[in-house]
Amino acid sequence: MDTFAARGYNNASLAEIAERAGLTQAGVLHYFRSKSLLLTSVLELRDDTDIEQLGTERPQGLRFLHHLVETARRNAEREGIVRLYAVLSAESVTDDHPAQDYFRSRYAGLRGFVADAVTETCRLGDGEADAERALIAANAIIAVMDGLQIQWLLDPAAVDMVASTELVIDAVLTRLTS
Template sequence: METFATRGYHNASLAEIAERAGLTQAGVLHHFRSKAGLLTGVLDLRDRDDIAALGEERPRGLAFLRHLVETAARNAEREGIVRLYAVLSAESVTEGHPAQEYFAARYEGLRALLVEALEEAGTLGEIPAGLDPTAAACAVIAVMDGLQVQWLLAPGEVDMAAATELVIGALLGRPLSEAG
């Protein structure tokens, strides 16, 4: 994880990864078959950890947006994972990148979860009428990803959770803590 996070996929070597893991290159390849397979395994591990933090069932409506603020706060304690995500998500837009499909599907899934949560919140009267759930979902994801990059560059100056909560509150027209 650390090697991919600090060097990116293309500059990370299997030799360095194997050395950090206390294995030979052949040992790494025995478990993951390829460097791309290893990358997918690392990304899947990150997702399993995030899903476990979510609990047995996804929070509904604005509770899901509050969960995103909690995720931003938790990410401030996981620099390696945040760096891995920021580097690889940006790198994945290049032609032939092995994580391109992963990130395309991840963003599609995140947008769908947020749209669903915002529609639930709309049904419950928790958000203002006329808020476009799809545009709002894209905006929240963009803010969270952008904040991660800013935080990595200036961790003492960027509070990802506070900024995420502020932007969600702006979309709602009131602080998230007062909503719903």
């Protein structure tokens, strides 16, 4: 995680990863057949760690939106994970990046979860216009959270990810219910 976070996928070397893990390059490749499989495994480990925090069930509605605020709180305590996510998600927009499918899928799933939570919280209908409003709200919330992470990585003392995330979610919910 640390090597990918610090150097990005293309600049991270298997030699450095192996050295940090106390293995040889052959040892790393024994467990992960390729650098891209190692990257995918690191990203899945990040997700599995976050999912464990949820317990047995994903919260719904307003509880899920509160979970996003709590995620911002946890992220403020784990710079390495936040850096890994920020670097690799940005890199993944390049041609043939091995994490591109992962991030496309992750964003699609997250957009769906947030849109569902917004729909339930604001008691939106199931029509096309309300579904579009919920999706726009989900995109905005996710974009703010990702942008806050980048700002926080650059200047932690200047950015309160928790307060900012909470403010934006409250503003979006207020807008959709007024």
